[in-house]
Amino acid sequence: MLTREAIVATAIAVADAEGLDAVSIRRVATELDARAMTLYSYIERKEDLLALMADEIAAEAVVEEPLPGDWREALLLLARRELELVRRHPWRVDLISHRVAVGPNGLRHVEQKLSAFDGLGVDRLTAWRFLATFNDYMTGFVVRQAVERRSPREQGIDDAERAALAEPYVRELIESGEFPRLAPMIEQGVQGADDNFERGLNWVLDGMEGSIGGGDTGR
Amino acid sequence: MLTREAIVATAIAVADAEGLDAVSIRRVATELDARAMTLYSYIERKEDLLALMADEIAAEAVVEEPLPGDWREALLLLARRELELVRRHPWRVDLISHRVAVGPNGLRHVEQKLSAFDGLGVDRLTAWRFLATFNDYMTGFVVRQAVERRSPREQGIDDAERAALAEPYVRELIESGEFPRLAPMIEQGVQGADDNFERGLNWVLDGMEGSIGGGDTGR
DNA sequence: TATCAGTTTCGTACGCTGTCTAGAATCGGT
C-alpha cells in the first residue's frame, strides 16, 4: 500500500533530478508503479503535494539547538543552511513565489530565525520587521541566483552557444551607447561580482543593528 | 493583420485582469479573433511572448531623467516606481523567478539604477554589488507581498473562510507550545508589521553606506 | 492582367496536464 510519505519522497526525488516541471501526478504515480488517480487517496490536490514537498525539505534548514549566542552568527548559520537547502533542491525557488511556508518544519525554521534575534533585546514588532527584511533579502538573492544559473543552461545550450546566440541582440542594445554604465560591465564583465551573498547580508544586518540605538529608520 | 505589439498588449491585458495562468496561446488568440497558430507567425514560442510582456511593462519602471541628485532619493524613487509597477501587474512576480530582464526597457531600468549610485563615488565593482543587494531586497519583498496577498484570496476564499479553514491546522501547531516566539505573534497578530518596505530598504541602504568609509563588509 | 513567391492564417493532431466519475478490488472488524 502506498503512503503519503512515499508519494512526497518520490515527488521530491523527481524534482531534484529533473526539476519541478517533471513532477506531475502521472509521473509520480508511474514512479511508484501506481496509476495517477491512486495518489488522490492520499492527497487532495496537486497543490497539497507541493506544499508537503516544501515543508518536507524545510526540515533541512532547521539547525540543531542551541543557536550561537551571537545573533549575527546565529543568523549567518541559518542563512547558510537555507542556501544549502536551495542548492540541494533548486525547485524550492519555484515554490517560494506560490505559497506561504506553514508546515511544521517551515514554522520550526521561522521560530529559529526569530530566536536568533533574542540576544538583540528588541521588542516583538522590531524583531518581526528584522525577520521580514532578512527573509526578503534571502529570498531575493536565492531567486536571482536560480534565474542566473537556469538561463544559460536552459534548452541544453551551453555557455559558448549562449554567447553566440543571445548576445548579438544584447550586443546591439549595448553598443547603442544608451547604457554607458551597464555596457562596460557586460562587455568586460564585473570581476568579483559573484558570491555576494554574505557581503550583502552583512549590509542588511549592519543596517538593522545601526537602527537599534538610534532613531526609527536609522536615518 | 495582427501585429506583435497587439499580441503582447492583449496578453498583458489578460494577465492584468485574470493573472498569468489565464494567458494561454489559445486565449490570447481568441481575444484577438484569431486562431491559436496564427500567433506563431509573430512569436516563436510562448516563452518569447512572456519575455516581451515582461519588457513591455518594464518601461513603466523607467523614470524621467534627471534623477534626484541624492543617491538615496534616487533609489527610493526607482524603488517606488517598481512597487507601483508590480501593483499594476502582479503577474510580474511570476516572471521574476523565470527569466533575466534583458529587453531594452529592462536594461534602461538597470542603467537608471546604476546611475543612482553615481553620487556615491564608489568603484564599478562596489556599485554592482550595491545594485545586486538592492535588487535582491526588492525582489524578496515583492515576492513575499505577492504571496501574502495571493494566499487568502485564492479559490475565492475570503478572509473569514480562510480563518475558519486553514487555522484549525495551524492552530494545532501553534498551540503545541513548540513555537514560543511565533505563537503569540500569530495569535495576536503583529501590530504595525505592514508597510515595512521603506524601513527595510533604509536598513539596506544604511548598511551599504556605512561600508563605504570603513572596511569591506562593514564589520 | 496573370503569374508567382512569400507571408499570414487556419484545421487538425499529438502528447501532455489536473482531476471528475463510477466501478472494482481489497481490507479490517464483527
Place this chain on the structure above:
DNA sequence: ACCGATTCTAGACAGCGTACGAAACTGATA
C-alpha cells in the same frame, strides 16, 4: 462469511504548447 470503508483502477473531459501541412491572401514582376 458478511459488511462497510478504504484503496485502486480505467476512462473521460477540458485544457495546454506546438508540429505539420494546406489554404488564403499579399505585393511585385512579366
